[in-house]
Structure formats: structure tokens, C-alpha cells
Amino acid sequence: MNLLQHHFPQLTPQQLELFKQFEAEFRATNEAINLVSRPDMENFTERHVLHSLGIAKVVQFPKGSAVLDVGTGGGLPGLPLAILFPEVHFHLVDSIGKKIRAVQFMAAALGLNNVTAEQTRAEQVRAKYDFVVSRAVARLATFHPWIAHRFKPQGAPGAGLYYLKGGDLTEEIAESGLKARVTNLSDFYPEEFFETKKVVFVPAK
Numbered sequence: 001m002n003l004l005q006h007h008f009p010q011l012t013p014q015q016l017e018l019f020k021q022f023e024a025e026f027r028a029t030n031e032a033i034n035l036v037s038r039p040d041m042e043n044f045t046e047r048h049v050l051h052s053l054g055i056a057k058v059v060q061f062p063k064g065s066a067v068l069d070v071g072t073g074g075g076l077p078g079l080p081l082a083i084l085f086p087e088v089h090f091h092l093v094d095s096i097g098k099k100i101r102a103v104q105f106m107a108a109a110l111g112l113n114n115v116t117a118e119q120t121r122a123e124q125v126r127a128k129y130d131f132v133v134s135r136a137v138a139r140l141a142t143f144h145p146w147i148a149h150r151f152k153p154q155g156a157p158g159a160g161l162y163y164l165k166g167g168d169l170t171e172e173i174a175e176s177g178l179k180a181r182v183t184n185l186s187d188f189y190p191e192e193f194f195e196t197k198k199v200v201f202v203p204a205k
């Protein structure tokens with residue numbers, strides 16, 4: 001049994017196939033434009049796919065809900081989450097056009113019709129969402145004001161920001177002045193990589 005099946009036994013054969021295709025597309029794209037560093041391409045499933053899906057250990061996006069991925073780069077965490085939640089809409093944004101074109105290409109190659117991608121800065125997004133997700137973009141004090149007003153007035157249960165972060169976040173959370181709930185991904189994943197990895201949740205309101 002592979003690592004993904006082990007941690008997400010609910011995945012269908014079609015979804016497992018999509019994850020395989022995603023890795024192949026991502027590897028090919030990463031040769032042309034740097035989406036993640038070369039050393040980071042080792043253990044792709046663990047470091048990128050499982051890490052992205054860590055958000056799904058904390059929240060289940062309900063059918064029909066809308067998710068914004070801010071600073072998606074090469075589609076992380078948005079594309080793995082879009083494979084896991086085919087009935088949820090994902091809008092992936094990044095300020096760099098070539099990354100967004102790569103994401104659009106990969107989403108089309110995988111036939112993910114629940115994904116849209118747009119070159120824009122987070123501060124310029126105007127639509128409203130139930131959830132915002134992100135990984136490795138900016139400190140919370142900088143990041144949160146970009147998306148604080150991007151939530152629907154009546155969001156889905158658990159609406160808010162789910163931010164993948166690592167290390168000791170005490171100072172960063174205190175600096176932001178936000179009421180955040182931190183979940184350790186090591187509670188779900190025993191692999192060493194996840195020892196310091198967390199999901200920071202900030203409610204929509």
C-alpha cells in the first residue's frame with residue numbers, strides 16, 4: 001500500500017491515478033520552471049502531497065463550498081486538495097504569471113474542472129470564499145489582512161483560514177494579534193518530516 005492510501009484510505013482508484021499523474025506533471029513542469037527546489041522534489045508525495053492534504057485532517061470542506069489558495073506557486077496546497085475534494089471549487093492565485101500558467105496547464109491535463117487559477121496579488125482578490133488555504137507565503141501579521149475580508153458572510157461550518165506552517169509559532173501568532181488554533185500534523189502523520197509541521201486555523205469571524 002502506498003503512503004497516500006495509507007493516510008487516506010478513502011481515495012478511489014481514480015483519485016490515486018490523478019495523484020500519480022499530478023506528480024508526473026509537476027516533475028516535468030519543475031524541470032522547466034522552478035516551482036519547488038530540486039532537493040524538495042525528493043519524497044514528493046510526503047513533502048508536498050501529504051503536507052497539502054494535512055489540511056483535510058483538520059477540516060472537511062463541504063460539497064459546494066469555495067476555497068481560495070493564496071500564493072499557490074505550483075498549485076500547493078490547492079491541486080492536491082482539489083483532487084481530494086472533487087465537489088468543492090478551488091481558486092488558486094499567485095502574483096507570478098508563469099506559475100499560474102503552469103497550474104492552469106496541470107489542472108487541464110488532470111481534467112480538474114473544479115479548479116480555476118488567476119495571476120493576481122492576494123490583496124486584489126475581490127470574490128468571497130468559505131475557506132482560505134496557504135503554505136509558505138508570508139508571516140501571519142502580513143498575510144491575514146490580505147484575506148480578512150474575503151470570507152462569505154454566512155460561510156460553511158469551520159469557515160476560515162487554514163495555513164500550513166512549521167516550527168515554533170508562538171511569537172508569530174502573538175505578533176499577529178489573532179486568535180489562532182494550532183494543530184500538529186504529527187498527530188496524524190508519524191513520518192519525521194511532519195514533526196514540526198502544523199496547520200494554523202484562524203476563524204473567518
Ligand SMILES: C[S@@+](CC[C@H](N)C(=O)[O-])C[C@H]1O[C@@H](n2cnc3c(N)ncnc32)[C@H](O)[C@@H]1O
Nearest residue numbers: 071072073076094095096120121122135136137
Ligand atoms: C514560497 S512560495 C510557496 C508556493 C506554494 N504555496 C508552495 O507551498 O509550494 C510563495 C509564493 O507566494 C507568492 N506570493 C507572495 N506574495 C503574494 C501575494 N501578495 N499575492 C499572491 N501571491 C503571492 C509568490 O509568488 C510565490 O509563488
